[in-house]
Amino acid sequence: KQEVTQIPAALSVPEGENLVLNCSFTDSAIYNLQWFRQDPGKGLTSLLLIQSSQREQTSGRLNASLDKSSGRSTLYIAASQPGDSATYLCAALGDSNYQLIWGAGTKLIIKP
């Protein structure tokens, strides 16, 4: 049974720092790995989707990597800004049941 874990649960850093959020999964039989951000009262926004055959994806200041063999994904945020404050969730899509299994999220606070 797939389990997705995100560490740390919360993170507070000063503006301008580069930071890494971690996501680990127990079953490497995934179709893709997805990163989302959740802002209060605004649902979820998809950030990056990495197919199982890919190693990384980039969008602006965000870079997500995927290492299926070790069951890890990281989300790198460069030059953090207060607007990056949100909860970041990762989710793994099983390659047989096509159901997204979610991590509990990392609550990120960027201090001005």
Place this chain on the structure above:
Amino acid sequence: KAGVTQTPRYLIKTRGQQVTLSCSPISGHRSVSWYQQTPGQGLQFLFEYFSETQRNKGNFPGRFSGRQFSNSRSEMNVSTLELGDSALYLCASSGAGGGQETQYFGPGTRLLVL
């Protein structure tokens, strides 16, 4: 393009009642997925509909059901509400592939069961 809309945004019900939530996907999207989010269990997949057919189902009791209409709008119904059904219910739409491609989420319906 208008985003995913969900109605109502907030709902208060009592135990034993039933509730229907609505989701209108992005125009042209044929897949609608539903998720439940609670502080204790986090986000959990409920089910996915594609072209009016349930294509995938999570591990929830039969009290949770849904349907999709020919215009891709979807409804989710919960019967015989329990206190534990209090949650944020999110729907997401995508063009064709559920979780296989980028999903676009609505703001959610927050359900409180008293």
